[in-house]
Amino acid sequence: MANMADETQPLNFFERLDEQVLCTNVDKIPGLKNARIVYFDGKNLIEIRGHSPPSLASRRTVVISPTGVGDRHLNQEKKVGNDRDGRFLVELGGAALSCGAAFFSWVVVIGSGAAAPISGGTSAAVTVLAWSAAGATSLQCGNSVYRAFNETEYGDQAINDYLDSEQWYQSTTTALDVISVLGVVASAGATLRVVLNLKKASSKSFKEILKGLNRHERKRLTEEIIRSQNPGISNKTLKALVRSGAYPARYSQLILTQSLKLQLKDAVGAALSFSGSATTGVIRRVYVGVIEELETLDVRN
Amino acid sequence: MFMMKDQYPPALERLVDEVLAGERIILLPPGWLSFILSQLLLLVGCVVLGGSLINSFGTDAAVTEKVSWQIAVLLMYLMVVLLPGLLVTKGLPRAALWVRVVSICVVLLSGALLITSLLWEESTLSFKPLLLSTVTTTSALFLQHTSYYQLFVGFFWLKRHKSRP
Numbered sequence: 001m002a003n004m005a006d007e008t009q010p011l012n013f014f015e016r017l018d019e020q021v022l023c024t025n026v027d028k029i030p031g032l033k034n035a036r037i038v039y040f041d042g043k044n045l046i047e048i049r050g051h052s053p054p055s056l057a058s059r060r061t062v063v064i065s066p067t068g069v070g071d072r073h074l075n076q077e078k079k080v081g082n083d084r085d086g087r088f089l090v091e092l093g094g095a096a097l098s099c100g101a102a103f104f105s106w107v108v109v110i111g112s113g114a115a116a117p118i119s120g121g122t123s124a125a126v127t128v129l130a131w132s133a134a135g136a137t138s139l140q141c142g143n144s145v146y147r148a149f150n151e152t153e154y155g156d157q158a159i160n161d162y163l164d165s166e167q168w169y170q171s172t173t174t175a176l177d178v179i180s181v182l183g184v185v186a187s188a189g190a191t192l193r194v195v196l197n198l199k200k201a202s203s204k205s206f207k208e209i210l211k212g213l214n215r216h217e218r219k220r221l222t223e224e225i226i227r228s229q230n231p232g233i234s235n236k237t238l239k240a241l242v243r244s245g246a247y248p249a250r251y252s253q254l255i256l257t258q259s260l261k262l263q264l265k266d267a268v269g270a271a272l273s274f275s276g277s278a279t280t281g282v283i284r285r286v287y288v289g290v291i292e293e294l295e296t297l298d299v300r301n
Numbered sequence: 302m303f304m305m306k307d308q309y310p311p312a313l314e315r316l317v318d319e320v321l322a323g324e325r326i327i328l329l330p331p332g333w334l335s336f337i338l339s340q341l342l343l344l345v346g347c348v349v350l351g352g353s354l355i356n357s358f359g360t361d362a363a364v365t366e367k368v369s370w371q372i373a374v375l376l377m378y379l380m381v382v383l384l385p386g387l388l389v390t391k392g393l394p395r396a397a398l399w400v401r402v403v404s405i406c407v408v409l410l411s412g413a414l415l416i417t418s419l420l421w422e423e424s425t426l427s428f429k430p431l432l433l434s435t436v437t438t439t440s441a442l443f444l445q446h447t448s449y450y451q452l453f454v455g456f457f458w459l460k461r462h463k464s465r466p
Binding site: 030033034099102107109131134135138141145150152154155156159162163 | 328329330333336337340341344345347348349352353356360361364365367368371374375378379383384387390391427429430457
């Protein structure tokens with residue numbers, strides 16, 4: 001809630017409220033488009049704008065009320081989205097873990113493909129499991145990124161709530177986890193079998209068998225590619241090409257709750273006329289809040 | 302563009318010959334990091350772009366509809382990026398070309414939407430998610446143009462080509 005001004009005559013305050021400007025500015029706030037807007041003066045609840053078609057915003061009501069005019073519950077400060085801040089960090093952590101698992105899964109898939117037996121390919125079953133693991137972990141990564149996005153002000157938090165309540169979703173994510181683990185284990189097992197067979201067939205040590213590309217070999221390969229694409233290139237030019245490169249910048253995370261508060265304050269402030277208070281010297285204080293409906297119950301006597 | 306079969310460096314061919322002869326095992330072929338990062342960056346970019354579009358143009362849509370659209374985006378990624386990526390590890394360089402075409406399309410789309418959100422004040426598009434999507438997909442496209450990525454594609458192509466009777 002944002003404290004704005006204190007009005008000793010509630011009805012006069014309501015008369016100064018430009019409803020059209022208020023509705024337009026509230027609609028610009030993410031998550032509050034078409035939300036219900038009401039004014040409460042302590043006795044009367046005046047609906048400025050009614051309910052909209054079923055959506056996330058239709059579950060939320062923006063309440064505007066002068067202070068000290070009745071219901072003490074309106075005086076209690078309630079931070080919008082405070083309980084969702086932790087959810088975003090949890091989802092972000094989950095996304096990092098899922099995408100890390102996807103990275104590792106791809107490493108195993110590539111490794112099993114590269115360390116194939118001399119015959120030229122892995123068995124069909126291992127290939128299917130490895131590909132399934134890469135696909136499952138990638139889908140998990142994408143799903144986690146989506147969930148983190150939904151917890152931001154640009155997403156829809158109701159989607160995550162809906163998914164968490166659906167049994168099919170829980171079952172699907174469990175199945176993806178199982179497929180990922182099976183695939184990674186199968187691929188790693190196939191690679192290990194190849195290495196052990198080669199060790200038995202030759203007198204080489206593990207270190208010699210698993211000798212990958214060292215830095216010198218990588219550099220030589222890169223230079224050969226550049227030379228093949230640029231016939232007659234000089235060594236000086238080649239070194240200059242190798243040294244050049246550029247990377248994108250990183251972007252920081254937004255503080256969501258504070259941003260939402262500021263936008264709501266500005267929306268109401270733009271709809272109010274303070275010319276009267278400036279001339280008379282009366283201090284104005286108005287509470288602005290957002291109430292989200294969790295559940296609607298039918299109570300029958 | 303990817304190298305033709307006659308343009309692969311001799312060192313790469315010797316490496317593949319050693320692997321096929323059983324004299325050497327390469328657990329992580331050259332360019333593996335570029336390949337994996339390009340796949341995952343493209344995934345993040347597509348997801349953020351899809352989420353931004355869904356929430357911008359589907360504000361009044363029901364939650365179940367938005368869930369369906371998000372799942373559709375993931376399945377589309379599976380078919381047009383992930384599956385071709387897996388085919389690259391089977392030695393099909395045309396699959397890498399397909400991934401590059403898709404990357405270019407996603408970069409152009411997110412870039413165009415980003416510019417639209419900047420120039421058109423009345424648009425419901427969100428600037429920051431589109432910026433993130435443009436940056437990640439452009440980074441993925443950049444990685445696909447590196448020589449390491451080409452080495453990765455070439456390694457598996459040569460391995461498949463030389464292992465055939």
